[in-house]
Amino acid sequence: KGPDPDLVAIAERMATVKHKILILSGKGGVGKSTFSAQLSFALASLDFQVGLLDIDICGPSIPKMLGLEGQDIHQSNLGWSPIYVESNLGVMSVGFMLPNPDEAVIWRGPRKNGLIKQFLKDVHWGELDFLVVDAPPGTSDEHISIVQFLQATGIDGAIIVTTPQQVSLIDVRKEVSFCKKVGVEVLGVVENMSGLSQPLTDFKFMKAGEHGDAGGAAEMCQEMGVPFLGKVPLDPQLCKAAEEGRSCFEGQSCRVSAPVLRGMIEKL
Ligand code: ADP
Numbered sequence: 098k099g100p101d102p103d104l105v106a107i108a109e110r111m112a113t114v115k116h117k118i119l120i121l122s123g124k125g126g127v128g129k130s131t132f133s134a135q136l137s138f139a140l141a142s143l144d145f146q147v148g149l150l151d152i153d154i155c156g157p158s159i160p161k162m163l164g165l166e167g168q169d170i171h172q173s174n175l176g177w178s179p180i181y182v183e184s185n186l187g188v189m190s191v192g193f194m195l196p197n198p199d200e201a202v203i204w205r206g207p208r209k210n211g212l213i214k215q216f217l218k219d220v221h222w223g224e225l226d227f228l229v230v231d232a233p234p235g236t237s238d239e240h241i242s243i244v245q246f247l248q249a250t251g252i253d254g255a256i257i258v259t260t261p262q263q264v265s266l267i268d269v270r271k272e273v274s275f276c277k278k279v280g281v282e283v284l285g286v287v288e289n290m291s292g293l294s295q296p297l298t299d300f301k302f303m304k305a306g307e308h309g310d311a312g313g314a315a316e317m318c319q320e321m322g323v324p325f326l327g328k329v330p331l332d333p334q335l336c337k338a339a340e341e342g343r344s345c346f347e348g349q350s351c352r353v354s355a356p357v358l359r360g361m362i363e364k365l
Contacts, residue, residue: 104249106218110176111250114148114225118284119243119255121276123268125234128289129258130158131339133231136256141186145226148179149188152216152243153233154209155202157192164342168193176221189220206238213239217246235268236275244279254282260290 111117120136122129130151137149151159160166163182170193171178179187191212195202204212222228230247233239244252257272269286276283 103214103218104246107214107246108250110218110220110222111228111247113223114228114250116227116253117230117247117251118227118253119230119232119247119281120258121232121236121240121255121272122234122258123236123272124264125156127234127258127260129234130162130231131335132256132258132287132289133229134159134162137186137188137227137229138183140227140229141183144185146224147186148220148222148225148228149186149231150216150220150228151188151190151192151231152213152239153231154191154195154204154212154239155233157190157195159188159190159231160192161342162339163188165190166192166342170194173221176219178221187222189216191216209239210242213242214246217243236271240275241279244281248280252281254284256284257286258289259286261288 118136120129120133130153133149133151137147141147149159151157160168165180165182165188168180170180170189177189179189180193181187194212230243232243255272255276257269257276259266259269273283273286
């Protein structure tokens with residue numbers, strides 16, 4: 098039996114990508130996508146050529162966070178073209194391919210793996226210094242596939258995002274163990290939403306509709322007849338920017354504390 102043609106195609110596609118970094122988290126909602134975007138913008142601001150690939154099939158957040166919802170993906174004879182949010186930062190998300198953002202994606206493993214494979218095979222990134230891959234939360238089928246697909250061409254490693262709380266930290270252990278088992282280096286763990294970016298007095302409970310969207314969770318809860326318990330932000334600026342779909346624009350690129358990013362980038 099010869100080599101798997103898909104793996105050969107992925108290897109060819111990835112031949113122009115110097116570094117591949119997987120962003121993982123044990124749980125959803127800890128800021129993995131936010132961090133993936135932050136890191137991508139930070140790398141791009143250092144003049145690297147960067148690709149941000151969002152393969153969180155069940156909850157792709159990157160299009161919303163970067164204000165790219167509803168964008169059509171163009172295909173050329175070279176493959177699918179990423180959407181450029183900076184001249185040196187291209188973005189590709191499974192969200193661009195899914196028909197309706199409100200509809201649950203209830204695919205079984207093989208179909209998810211097929212889409213991930215296609216993404217790795219068919220997106221025309223060109224020459225990249227870094228490909229930042231925003232993976233789904235947890236350690237599921239998809240993770241094994243991503244690693245398997247990329248390993249043929251070498252993965253630099255994974256960055257694991259967590260919040261300071263035990264419930265998230267417990268799952269980090271699983272992510273670390275996963276990385277060990279599949280032979281992916283852990284580049285580091287990032288503690289997101291750790292401490293407050295401003296004095297406590299500057300924080301307030303955000304009200305529905307405060308960020309220009311027509312309702313938020315409270316309204317949705319009302320709609321669905323379920324209780325709304327309220328929410329407490331940690332960095333109101335970052336949160337607001339993501340809500341408004343301008344996550345890292347307008348000089349907000351390096352909101353994740355500079356030393357964390359610098360330390361990581363130096364390690365890569
Ligand atoms: P995940 O990818 O882990 O599911 P997200 O990146 O989608 O998490 O983040 C979940 C929510 O938390 C988003 O609404 C995001 O704007 C917000 N968020 C993430 N990090 C921070 C932070 N440091 N301060 C405030 N809000 C944050």
